[in-house]
Amino acid sequence: MINRRVEKGVARGREFEIEVDGEKLRAHEGETIAAVMLAAGRRTFRQTGLRQQARGYYCGIGLCHECMMVVNGVPNTRTCQTLATPGCRVETQEGPGKLEVAF
Numbered sequence: 895m896i897n898r899r900v901e902k903g904v905a906r907g908r909e910f911e912i913e914v915d916g917e918k919l920r921a922h923e924g925e926t927i928a929a930v931m932l933a934a935g936r937r938t939f940r941q942t943g944l945r946q947q948a949r950g951y952y953c954g955i956g957l958c959h960e961c962m963m964v965v966n967g968v969p970n971t972r973t974c975q976t977l978a979t980p981g982c983r984v985e986t987q988e989g990p991g992k993l994e995v996a997f
């Protein structure tokens with residue numbers, strides 16, 4: 895597993911795992927899902943609907959929407975604004991997200 899975190903001299907919160915497209919990634923309390931993705935070397939967060947072009951982390955402040963992923967079944971989640979939580983399931987989003995609603 896790739897680890898791009900600075901390890902020396904940094905205090906981090908409790909460690910846990912999240913699942914991204916079936917792969918277990920190491921996360922720490924207080925990290926956003928986008929931070930976990932980048933620390934693991936993953937740069938594609940979603941694909942455009944028309945040409946399937948890769949998109950990923952860009953502004954980091956919730957404005958560009960390039961980091962949208964499906965988080966615990968909820969599409970269009972801005973992962974730069976969403977904290978990782980133990981056991982959360984994240985999927986690469988393809989095209990515009992569709993929320994499955996059960997009646």
Ligand code: FES
Binds near residue numbers: 953958962
């Ligand atoms: S990186 Fe721009 S909204 Fe998340």
